Amino acid sequence: MLAVCGASGNLGGRTLRHLVERVDASRVVALSRTPDRVPEVGAETRVADFSDPEGLVRAFDGVERLLIISLDAITGRVPKHANAIDAAAKAGVGHVIYTSVARAGEPGNPVGVVPDHRDTERLLASSGLTFTALRFNVWPEMLTYLGIAQRAVAAGRLPGNAGDGRVGYITRDDSAAVAAAVLADGGCEGQLLEVTGPAAVREADIAEALTEATGRRVRHEPVTDEEMPTRLTALGMPAPLAEAWTEAGIARREGWFDVMTHAAERLTGRRPTSIAEFFAAERATLLAT
Structure with missing residues (x-):
């Protein structure tokens, strides 16, 4: 099974739509705190709340590849990301894809959201999980x-x-298409992938x-x-x-x-x-x- 966290959100919903163009909807699980708001694409829906570690383990059951979309919250984001990563490990998820930001791991990066993404990437690296970080550049x-x-x-x-x-502006829809491609096809394991327009x-x-x-x-x-x-x-x-x-x-x-790469075109x-x-x-x- 291929699962998308935050499936009722803007990026998650777009990712779902791109994903079911690549694979049969029966292989897709849409995860959200508000499953009633998930776009209707024929996928299974499950409740998934990053504040509920035990519930996340159940939500991730049977998932082979999982997209964790970073939370929008300004504070308390990393502990909730940690809950999702721990749950993925306990559920036996084979490959986690995480939505990060440009050059998140570089020392001295002054962008305010970078520390949370850098810390989350480190949690993934120490988790034992196979993972990919999609470091999206700025959305226009x-x-x-x-x-x-x-x-x-x-x-x-x-x-x-x-x-x-x-x-290296990349649109939200192009970002979703990249996430869907990695979910559907696998690959990019262990990569911190800069993704640009x-x-x-x-x-x-x-x-x-x-x-x-x-x-x-x-x-x-x-x-x-x-x-x-x-x-x-x-x-x-x-x-x-x-x-x-x-x-x-x-x-x-x-x-x-x-930053400018050809990752988006290569993957999609x-x-x-x-x-x-x-x-x-x-x-x-x-x-x-």
Whole structure:
């Protein structure tokens, strides 16, 4: 059996859909705290709560390959990941696939979520389980979810403090397709796999892609770290978010997301979505502000 944790979530649901395109749905188990919200794809559903270690062992029974999607919680994430890893070992899961982030194991990585992912990867390495860490780069959906792209289109300028720092943006759907491929086909055992889109792009490239997608001129506006929060709040971004995005800009400038691999295309057999293609598909959203 092939199992997807977090199957009622955005990434989990997409992974399920890609998975049943590769294997018969009778081989698939959808795991969730809220199984009634799991997409209907013909798979078996089971309750799985990372706060319930004994229940997880039952949920993982008979599972050959298991996808553990990292929790969104800002605090208390690693102990719950540990519960899932321990349960997988007790249930005899053959291969665990974990959704991590870019360059999670590298010392000095300043990105706020990295310590949790690094600790989880270490737990997997010491568990005795066969595992793969899928180190996904940044989802471009973050640019629309946070309203950064829409505000840039409305204002005609994209302020940025990342300089020439590049990001290997990979869409959530492409990430799901990669996870489904490893679940379905196996392989990549023991690998800490950096997974990116087709190119690592600069903020200037994002401004150009926004211009092309919307027909509205968007100019990249380089600013200092000190100026960045003020420029963002002037565009309507809440102050805490502006501070966080400024910190992320420093990490981008320092090259922490400047990764480009062909893993996504090699594993899925399809070319991942470019930033220009992503924005073209989001044109209505970009012009709604």
